[in-house]
Structures are given as structure tokens and as C-alpha cells.
Amino acid sequence: MRAETGAGGPDLRHHGDAEVRDAGGDLVDLAVNVRADTPPGWLRDRLAASLGSLAAYPDGRAARAAVAARHGLPVERVLLTAGSAEAFVLLARASKTRRPVVVHPQFTEPEAALRDAGHTVDRVLLRARDGFRLDPAAVPEDADLVVVGNPTNPTSVLHPAAAIAALARPGRTLVVDEAFMDAVPGEREALAGRTDVPGLVVLRSLTKTWGLAGLRVGYVLADPETVAGLARAQPLWPVSTPALVAAEACVAPRALAEAAHAAHRVAADRDRLVAGLAGFAGRGLRVVAPAEGPFLLIRLPQATAVRRRLRDLGYAVRRGDTFPGLGAQWLRLAVRDRATTDGFLHALARALPETDG
Template structure:
């Protein structure tokens, strides 16, 4: 399977297309990018305890009240999961009818379902972004075309970036790993007759007010919004997310989904996380994350070698610095795990992604980073 790279440029440049990439391997690597490498690989099997800045799950989660709700659900494990209450809770949370909601085993499962259920002839994935959508499409036999946003434009979407002939478009908002928040109107403007527009909003609940979300929109044809509950609530091990889309799309996805795909504990968590009190807690967490991200950016600005990609809106920052691979290795020796950037199409070996943590952790990390940079330069 071949892919073609499109790089959107600044106003001074014209759009160019590169030569087709090499086909994907069984491991999910394509054109030199390991599409199946994710942040957890940076900390899995570590010989020593590492301060984790590689995984974008909020620290100190899940909260005790959520643990209690999940634990209480264990008494019902003898029964098959019944997702109706959780589905209704998600629908109410977004002001939508329940037939526009599909619960999934994490947002990642939704990409697999979309790849299997949507008969796309020209799927396009906008990069840099979470690589699992492209990997799932390739595994399902699709030829994937890439639109690669330009660093010189802050990795921001330009109106003509996506080819008119694309009938499936996938984009993140805010985007992992760039932390760019695209305007909702710009994304809605990508909708076309006969096109499925997939917007991955896995990190949208970390944006105060969720002001660029399309989750509650029913006026955008072909819109599919993906949400995750694993990031803000610390439920990556439980696997819970959901899809918001037109009823016909939900039905098509449900047909290719295994029976009882979401466990009873995950359903209990979904219902609990949609309660008004939980939404208020998530909103407070988003405000704290915003402040902590600004603090991290300010501290990084003290290091002349580091350039921060911004403005940022997610619970992570993308940075560029020379010799990032060597710096990342030295940071591990100093007790910090960070996410390599060279597995994301559109980035390269000089990029790292940093999860936002509390200010004390940031202070310790910046000291270690300065040390690692100095030693790598020497």
C-alpha cells in the first residue's frame, strides 16, 4: 500500500507533494515511522522508577470516588454488560440523542471500527497526529494519503490542505503531539457531501470550556467525533471511550464491533464521569493543567537550545532541540521518561513530547534537562 505526503505551507509557499512512501510492515511501521509506538513504551519495563512525562494521562488519577464507583460494579460481573445507562449518560452530557452514541473500549478501538466499517476510497490522515488511525486504516487494507502540516506554520491547518477528493479525513483536536487547537469552524469547513470527517477529541476535556469542540454539533454532515475518558480520569488500563456520529454511522460501526465490547466496570466509569459533579471536577483540572503548562513553557524558555511549539492547548508540549535522541537517553538515566517525536509523520529526531505535570516536577525536570543538554553537547 502506498501513501502520498502533502505538506501544507505558509502563505508565502505553495503546496507540494512528496514521492509515495514505502508500504507498511506487519509491525505498523510506514515510510520510516513506527506507527505503533506510543508513550507507554517509554516507561514499560523500566529498570528503575522514572518520573513519567511520556504518557499523557493526568497524574494522581483515578480519584478515590471514581475508584469506589468502579469497585462497586464488581458485584455485577456475573452478568453480561449492559451499556444503556452509560450510553444515555454520554448522550445527556453532550445534549444528543442516544442513537448518536457508541461506547468503545477506548478511543483507539473506534479507529479500528471506522477502518473496517467506512468504505473509503481515498482516506486522508492529517499529521503530525496520533498514529493509530493510520495504522488501523492500513491494517484494514486501505491506501492512506497523508497531509503533513508545516512546522513553519505552527502545524496549523490551512483551508486548502486537505484534497477535495478525500472521502475520509482524520484530524486531532487538540492534536497529539503538537498540542495545537484548531478552530471548530475550520474543521467543520472540511465537511463535504460523501465525506466522513473524523475529529479525534481525546484531549478536548483538558481544554477549559472545550470551546472548539464539535461534539454537540449535529449540523455537520458526515461528522464523527471520538472521545476518551482515559486521559483526564486515569483510566488507560480500563479502556473506555465513545463515538458521536449520525445514527446510520453508529449502526455501521456497531455491526463490526464485537459483542459486549465494554466491560461493566468501564461502563460504570463512563456513567460516573458524565455526572455534573465529575464534569465540574474535570473543568477545574483543565484550568490547573493550563496553568501548569504555561509554567512548563516558561521554564523551558530559560534553555536557549529548546524551542517550544505553541500556542499549546493540550496537556502536553512539543519541543524541538538538537540531539534530542541523546538527550532523551540521558534523561532516562537522570530519572525522567519523555516521548520521542520521530515516530510521528511530519516530525523527526529533534522532537520530544512532554506531558504537563505539577510545578515541583517541572522544576526537577528542567534541571535534569539542562544537565542532559549540556552533557550531550559536550
């Protein structure tokens, strides 16, 4: 691990949708980490039914209470947001941080939001040779705001909850992005619902597992004072009525059971992708392991050329050089179903150079 001041460098506003949005729907999407078979029919029906109430202003009380109950928390510890990306903006605008630190590689929007709000951001870069594992001692003691993802996008590393909790300090805000935690069977290593970690702020997204990226819905779990401060930074009625309906529906027992089943299915699909990629080790391809999220990070020679060949063959993957701490030799692959994975592996065999030279 090493620390650095993150001036300049990668394009923090490049995201996976950029790989597919100009292709006219002609590419198989392994670039965006949204579950492919979503939203399910029952959720679409709930959303459609909500359209009859659009004349009224949104009322988030029922959804907020449902999220609180899902995590065993009082409602005062819950803030509903227009996706977890809005939460990063609220944190950046409301924070009086003197030394914010973002642990990379990870989702780049937290750093981008902090910079847009006028903060100077330091980076702690996790290293490939360490498996991108977190060492709490690498974070500067005087950091008063620390942001870390778990499981981490794009590395798919799941850090132990104890290692993340060890980052907590009096006077420090510890922001943990758990946008993909519900894709981990049993949500092991989750901190959502914990009230014993000082300064803890947990962000959750409902857009990934439920295919609601276009609707924008997520939430923040934090102490009541932090929640109230973030709420003051929000505009009026920030979460739409359909998004509130989705939030309430997606934390109901039926939905939690479906998400748990989907997490096991994703794990099996990920194992199949990892096994297929192992066949290309002799051609220079390496997978970051163990992977615990619904995506994989791979390293390979000539990754830029391979990504372009894959695009010509009908597959979009996520470039890695826009993540601090990575470079042009990295690609991120979303986990998909068996048929899609098999088709991708066939295309990859054609796209890769014959040797690692």
C-alpha cells in the same frame, strides 16, 4: 503543508508507554499523556463497587444515555467503545473509503488501523514553520475520509472549530479525535454535540483525564446510520461493566465540574513548564506555541542524546520521530504538577548540551 503517500516511514505503533514500561517504575513519566493524579478516590470506589455485578453480561444502556445527555444528543448518535483506539479500528473496518487522508503530525493509531484494514492512506503534513496550523485547502478535494486531532497530539495545537468544519463535504466522513478536548478550559473549539456538520464523527476518550488507560473506555458521536454501522463491526459486549460504570460516572455533573477545574490547573502547570523551557532557548530549545493540550512539543538539537541523558537522570519523555511529519529532533513532554516540572527542568539543564552546536 504538503500531501504524501504514507508508505513506510515511522513506526506508527510506537506509543508513549513504551518509554516507561521496561523501567520497572523507576522513571518519572513525562511520556504518557494520562493525568498523573487519577483515578480519583470517588471513581475508584465506583469501580470497586461494580465488581459485584461481573457475573452479569454488560448492559450499556445507562452509560450510553448518560453520554448522550452530556452532549445534548439522542442516544442513537452515541456508540460506547473500548477506548478511542477501538473506534479507529471500527472506522477502518467498516469504511468503504476510496481515498482516506490523515492529517499529521497526530496520533498514529488512525493511520495504522486504516492500513491494517487494507486501505492505502495519504498524509497531509502540517509544517513547523506554520505552527502546525490546519489549512483546510491542503486536504485533497477527493478525500472521502479525513482524520484530524483537536487539540492535536503531539503538537498541542488547538485548531479553530470553523477550520475543521470547513473540511466537511457531501460524501466525506470527517473524523475528529477530541481525546484531549476536556483538558482545554471551556472545551472551546469542540465539535462534540454538533449535528450541523455533514459526515462528522467525533471521538472522545475518558482514559486521559480520568487515568483509565488500563480500563479502556471512550465513545463515538456520529449520525445514527454511522453509529449503527460501527456497532455492527463491534464484537458482542465490547465494553466491560466496570468501563460502563466509569463512563456513566465521568459524564455526571460532579465529574464534569472536576474535569473543568483540572483543565484550568493543567493550563497553569503548562504555563509554568513553558516558562521554564524558555530559559533554554539559548541552548537551541524551541517550544511549539501556543500549546493548548496537556502536553508540549519541543524541538532541540541532539534530542535523541538528550532523551537518553534524561532517562539516566530518571525522566522519561516521548520521542517524536515516530510521528509522520516530525523527526529525531522532536520530543513531547506531558504536563505535570509544579514539583515534577521543577525536578524535570533541573534534570533537563544537566541533560542539554551547553550550546546549540
